[in-house]
Amino acid sequence: MLASAACTIALLPGLARADNPIVQHIYTADPAPMVHDGRVYLYTGHDEDGSTYFTMRDWRVFSSADMVNWTDHGTPMSLATFAWADANAWAGHVIARNGKFYWYVPVRQRSNGQMVIGVGVADSPTGPFRDALGRPLVGNGEIDPHAFIDDDGQAYLYWGNPNLWYVRLNPDMISFSGGPTQIPLTTGGFGTRTGNASRPTLYEEGPWVYKRNGIYYNVFAAECCSEFIGYSTAPGPTGPWTYRGTVMPRQGSSFTNHPGVIDFAGGRTSSTTTVRCPAVAGTPGRSRWRNSPTAPTGQSPP
Template identity: 65%
Template sequence: MKKVRKIAALLSAISLFVPTVSYADNPIVQTLFTADPAPMVYKDTCYVYTGHDEDKLVNNFFTMNDWRCYSSTDMANWTDNGSPLSYSSFSWAKGDAWAGQCVQRNGKFYYYVPLTPKNGGTAIGVAVSDSPTGPFKDLIGKPLVSTGSGDIDPTVYIDDDGQAYLYWGNPNLYYVKLNQDMISYSGSIVKVPLTTASFGTRSKTDRPTTYEEGPWFYKRNSLYYMVFAAGPISEHIGYSTSTGPTGPWTYRGKIMPTQGSSFTNHPGVADFKGNSYFFYHNGALPDGGGYHRSVCVEQFKYNSDGTFPTINMTTTGPAQVGNLNPYVKTEAETICWESGIETEPCSEGGMNVAFIENGDYIKVKGVDFGTGAASFTARVSSANSGGNIELRLDSPTGKLVGTCAVKETGGWQTWVDKTCTVSGAEGIHDLYLKFTGGSGYLFNFNWWKFTKAGNTTVIGDLNGDNSVDSTDYALMKKYLLGIITDFPVENDIEAGDFNKDGVIDSIDFVLLKKYLLGTIPSLD
C-alpha cells in the first residue's frame, strides 16, 4: 500500500488548516486496509479491534489472515498495536479472519472470532489474553460454537447480572448464553425469529427482513440494542431494540445510509470520556472498495428517547478529546494521519514505523507544547545512510521548529537515541514529523519525546532524585543491556549523553563509572 498511501495524502488537505476545534481524520488507519471495527473501552483508553484486508486478493474475494488492534486516548491519534491474533493461532482453522469482538472480564480479555475450520463449514472461536493488545491464545483447541454455516460476526455483551450473551450470524441470527469462564456456554443455540416487526421490511425479496449480518449487541440504560449491517446489498446500518437481552426485538430504523464505496459495512458503538462514538468501515482510501476497506469513527448523541440520529460518513471524524502531551514518550506509530510510511514489529517490543522514504510524514493531532519545548529526542535505527526528522507545525510545509539528524546505526533494529534542539514550538499545534533524505529507505522510528524549555537537568541524574549515584549507574547499565528503553527522568538524553553526541552509549557508561570512582571531577 505504500505508493497508494502517498496519494492518500490528498484526502488530508483539510488538515492543513487549523480549526478552532481539532478533529480526527477518517479513515483512522492509513498504513493498511482495515475492516469490521469492534471498539472496547478499558481504563482510560479506547481500543478498536479490526480485520485486515490484504492488499493482494485470492480468488477475487475477501482475503483476511489476521486481526489488528489500535488504541487512542483522545479519539484523534491512534497507536498501532500490531496483530494480536491470526487464524493460524487456531490449530483447527484454515483461514478467513473475519469480523470479531473483544471483551474484558475479571482481568482477562476474550476475543471472539469467526473462522473456517479445516474440516469445512463455519465456526466461532475464542482466544484469551492477559492484555488488551495480546497476544491471544486459543485455550480450548476447538470451535466454541457452530451451526455449520453462516457462523460469522460474533458480538458479546455481559449484562448487569453477570450473564454474558454471544450473538452472531448471516443470514440467520443466533445466540447462546456464555458461562462465567467465557469459553463455554450452557443450553442450546437459539435462533432469533427474523420478522419484519423485529428487523424491518426489506426492499428486495431475497431475504425476509433487512437483517444481513454484523450484529453489535449492547445495553444502554434499560434498553438493549441490536445494531446490524442491513440489506439489501450494498449495506446500510440499521438497528432494533428490546427491553430484554433476548428480545422480542422492535425495528427502529436506519442509522447510517449506504455510503462510502464499499458494498459492506459493519457497526461498533462505544461510550468514551462522556461521548458516544459510532465505528464503521468504508472504501475511502485510494484503491479502496468492497474488498479493501477502512475503519472510520463518528461522534454522535442519542436522542432523548434513546433512539439513534442519522449518522453520515465524514472525512473529519470526531472532535479530539483533550490534547497530546509531547513531554512523555510517545510511540512513533501513534498517528492521526500519515503519508508513505508503514509499521512493523519492533525488537524492543510493540511496533515501529518503517519503510520511511524521502517526503513521507506523520501527522500527530493537537499537541500541546505549553510555554515551549527545548529539545526533541527520537529512538531510531538505520542500515542505510539515514536522513532527517523535520519537526513542522500545522502542515508538512509549516513552520520548522527543529531538525533531528539520523545516521546509520548498524541495522534496521539497532536502536539509538538522537536529540536535537527545538525553537518556536509553543501552544497547541498539529505536529508533522516530516522525513527527508536521499533515495531508498532512510531509517526506522520507534518513539519520540520533547523536553520542556526551562527545565533544569542534573547531568548524570537518570532517576530524577537530583543526585548522581550507583542507582543511576545501574539504570544506565540496564539501558545499554536493553532491559529498559527509557529513564525515569524527563530530560533523559540531556542527563545521560555526557559527550554530547546525541546517543547514550558505552562511552557515556565509562564516563559515569569514572565520575563515580572519582577519576574525573564532573560529567559536564
C-alpha cells in the first residue's frame, strides 16, 4: 500500500471527462492498472467516508479507452465476497489468464485475525468477482499481492510488508507449487535505510514486478513514512536484485526521471495533483491519498 503516488486516480460517477484528481466522489487508494483488449482497467481500494484509519470494505473498478474519459463500474468485489474475511479490503492486483480475470487481495481472516491473500475470479474485467477458493490462497500476516506472468508462461505472486515473498503459481492461477519463498532483503538489493535497525533496507511494501528488454524490474514503496517509490533490477523474476534508485520521490522532493526505464508521460506529483500513468506497460499504478486537502484529517489509505 503505497504512500507516494505513481498514478493517483479519481473519477466522476458514470462516464465523465476527468479533471485531476480524476476520482472526486469517493476516496480511492492503491490503483492497479490492467490493459485488456485496448482498454485500461483500474482497480482500486475504497476508503469509507469519515474514516481516520484504513477502513476499507470493498474495491472499485474504472476503465478508459483514452486515459481521459473514464467509466465507473462500481463495486465488483467486497469483503462479503469472501465469507471467511471480516475486514481490511486493502491493495490488490488483477491479472488476466485462461479467459478469466484473477483479483488477488489482502484481507483479514475472521477465524484468527491474520492478514492473508484471497483471490477473486470473474469472466469479465469488470466482474462480478466471486471467491475462487472459499479460503485464503496463502497467508503469513503480510499484504500487497502482485501477480506477474513471465514469457515462459510461469506465473508468480509477490507480496509482503515487512518482508518480501513469492510463490510460483500453477496455470490455474489459484494454487501454487512448493511453498512461499522469502526474497532476501539486502542493502545491495533494496537500498540502505538509516535509523531503523529492524528494517535495514528501503523496501517497505507494494512490490510490482515486470519485465522489459530482458531485464526484470521490482518497483516498490520505500522507507515509510511518507514513502517514495524505488526500484531494483534482476536477471530473473526471483532475483538476485540490485537496487537502482528512485522512480518517484517523496512529496516535495526533487525528481529525476530514468529515461528508457521508467518513462512518465506527465509531470511530477504533489498532494493535490497527479502524475499520468507510466507509459511502460506493467509499471506500478498504486498510490494512496496523503496530506490531501480533500481528504479527511488522518485519512491515508494503506
